[in-house]
Amino acid sequence: MLEVRNLEVVYNDVILVLRGVSFSVPDGNIVALLGANGAGKTTVLRAISGLLGVHNGEVTKGEVTLNGDRIDDADAASIVKRGVVQVLEGRRIFAELSVDDNLRAGGYTNQNRESSDQAYERVMTLFPILGRRSKSTAGYLSGGEQQMLAIGRALMSDPKVLLLDEPSLGLAPRLVQQIRDIIVDINSHGTSVLLVEQNALMALGIADYGYIMETGKIVMDGESAKLAKDADVREFYLGLHGEGDERKSFKDVKHYKRKKRWLS
Amino acid sequence: MIVAQIAQLSTFEEIIQLTLQGLALGAVYALIALGFVIIYKATGVLNFAHGALMLVGVYVTFSLVAGQIPRVWPISGLGQLLPFPEWMSWWTGLHINVRFPISVLLAIVFVALLGMLIERTALRKLVGQPVFAVVLVTLGLELVISTMVQSFWNPLQKAMPTPFPVTASLRIGNLSIQWASVWAIIVMVVVVLGFFAFFKYSKYGVAMRATALDQEAAMAMGIKASTVFGLAWALGGAMAAIAGAMFIPARLAGFISFTTVRFSALNAFPAAILGGLDSPGGAVVGGLGIGVAQVLSTRYLNPVLADLPVSLPNFHLVFPYVLMLLVLLVRPYGLFGTEEVRRV
Ligand SMILES: Nc1ncnc2c1ncn2[C@@H]1O[C@H](COP(=O)(O)OP(=O)(O)O)[C@@H](O)[C@H]1O
Ligand SMILES: [Mg+2]
Numbered sequence: 001m002l003e004v005r006n007l008e009v010v011y012n013d014v015i016l017v018l019r020g021v022s023f024s025v026p027d028g029n030i031v032a033l034l035g036a037n038g039a040g041k042t043t044v045l046r047a048i049s050g051l052l053g054v055h056n057g058e059v060t061k062g063e064v065t066l067n068g069d070r071i072d073d074a075d076a077a078s079i080v081k082r083g084v085v086q087v088l089e090g091r092r093i094f095a096e097l098s099v100d101d102n103l104r105a106g107g108y109t110n111q112n113r114e115s116s117d118q119a120y121e122r123v124m125t126l127f128p129i130l131g132r133r134s135k136s137t138a139g140y141l142s143g144g145e146q147q148m149l150a151i152g153r154a155l156m157s158d159p160k161v162l163l164l165d166e167p168s169l170g171l172a173p174r175l176v177q178q179i180r181d182i183i184v185d186i187n188s189h190g191t192s193v194l195l196v197e198q199n200a201l202m203a204l205g206i207a208d209y210g211y212i213m214e215t216g217k218i219v220m221d222g223e224s225a226k227l228a229k230d231a232d233v234r235e236f237y238l239g240l241h242g243e244g245d246e247r248k249s250f251k252d253v254k255h256y257k258r259k260k261r262w263l264s
Numbered sequence: 265m266i267v268a269q270i271a272q273l274s275t276f277e278e279i280i281q282l283t284l285q286g287l288a289l290g291a292v293y294a295l296i297a298l299g300f301v302i303i304y305k306a307t308g309v310l311n312f313a314h315g316a317l318m319l320v321g322v323y324v325t326f327s328l329v330a331g332q333i334p335r336v337w338p339i340s341g342l343g344q345l346l347p348f349p350e351w352m353s354w355w356t357g358l359h360i361n362v363r364f365p366i367s368v369l370l371a372i373v374f375v376a377l378l379g380m381l382i383e384r385t386a387l388r389k390l391v392g393q394p395v396f397a398v399v400l401v402t403l404g405l406e407l408v409i410s411t412m413v414q415s416f417w418n419p420l421q422k423a424m425p426t427p428f429p430v431t432a433s434l435r436i437g438n439l440s441i442q443w444a445s446v447w448a449i450i451v452m453v454v455v456v457l458g459f460f461a462f463f464k465y466s467k468y469g470v471a472m473r474a475t476a477l478d479q480e481a482a483m484a485m486g487i488k489a490s491t492v493f494g495l496a497w498a499l500g501g502a503m504a505a506i507a508g509a510m511f512i513p514a515r516l517a518g519f520i521s522f523t524t525v526r527f528s529a530l531n532a533f534p535a536a537i538l539g540g541l542d543s544p545g546g547a548v549v550g551g552l553g554i555g556v557a558q559v560l561s562t563r564y565l566n567p568v569l570a571d572l573p574v575s576l577p578n579f580h581l582v583f584p585y586v587l588m589l590l591v592l593l594v595r596p597y598g599l600f601g602t603e604e605v606r607r608v
Contacts, residue, residue, distance in 0.1 A: 050483075054483065076486065076488075077483070077486045077488045081486060085484070085486075086484050088480065092478055092481040093481075096477055097470075097477065102474075104467065104470045105470050105471065105473075105485050108486050108487050153485065
């Protein structure tokens, strides 16, 4: 189980971005972390995967534990070795390398020949397209294929916990559907998933549990089915309006506008 | 010290022969330039101290082969060389064909470690700082290292034996090329092929390329930037030392002059830049090209330019830079440099 407790993160020594975030990702679960742009979702993932340093950020309070062991003071490489790997926002594949070399980079920490061959086979089964294009330069893949490569690359380290940062971003609905199925497939083989999304509809559709963040705090959490039914969530994150919502009070409208601005 | 036997050759033969000599000189440039590009590609640092690493390689090789070590402390104005101690006499008694390659191997290790040390102490903290600041630091390092070499080993010319007598040449028809040059070319080819195989096929090669393209994404895969940086500097240092070791017999005939070594090494920078700063292949082509151009211009351009009203008798010394500027006018990223691969 991956646990984040009372996490506080500061960038450049002054910008307080996370203000006491707590949540957990139980083994074998898919947990959704939702919230508008700038809420601090990516920062949470960086704090877990040890990548805050690259951005001059620092955990100033709280802790991250994996099966009870603290990992918030570990470096990125040892966190990957412990089985927690992050797929960065915007795919970030190595554009000039071949598809295969991208996958080999992903398997860097996988010392054991046998298990890295297994991981490779698994990626090939999940993403047959990557096998067909194994020698192509990754930068020339389509957006959807690049996202598959980014996920496949992360799977090469044979992770126990996969951190996904907005995998559906910029993809056509059909591809979002495909990525969604892939996440479910990966999870069904025992990998826990922490899914960060702005596409709340997709995320809540497959998650066991969801958390909603606003300006550095968790403001709501619950089983995803329940969250999906919640009127506020429906309105602000799913863009759906229930019946009888037509006559809003002025206060509600203002509130809505405020939220809307964060969404933009 | 270009020893050319260009007695009764036709112009064509002469060009071939000079080209071969140029390739030997270019092999030296190519290896320095390749190390420079590896460091730039993997760490983003333009290491203007790279020539100084070759300088260190040359002097360490000299010390080991000749059995003379600089007195490090107390250091006097003019660096003093002490002979190896008595119990090392077996070493200086070894045949030069054994002593030379072992010395070179040790020099390679020494300079590789020096490179890693420089990265760890002087440059690691500068990651993310403006390019300009980093360039100033490496320029400063060039001065510091060169000055230290000069004061440890003193500026006087040194002589050392090499396995390649000046007169030992390979003859093909009318052509003759010194064995030292032949070896320089062979060693360069082997090192370059070895490096490319490593870069392309080994796990660490993939890690280096990945880090060069996107450091954060590489870190997210568990690739340690510190490992990659250290490796790049070690490889760069090793190549500079190999270049130095080839330079001694192939271009200096065993006579080491501080100024010649220092300024020859600088020619690797135009080589790297005209090849394309981020292209290892370009560094090799650029190095070879500049070596050949320099030797040919010494023979054919210098006499012409020396007769001009404004005489330019040593034009070959600046020719690498002229070539670099010409190439950059046409191709601003160098011959093989890439802007960026983007999805179209
Ligand atoms: N490297 C950084 N330096 C300073 N502030 C940052 C940095 N990265 C993100 N932030 C700020 O932290 C807040 C949260 O950002 P982020 O974690 O990227 O949110 P999200 O992923 O939810 O969009 C934003 O206000 C953003 O401007
Ligand atoms: Mg984000």
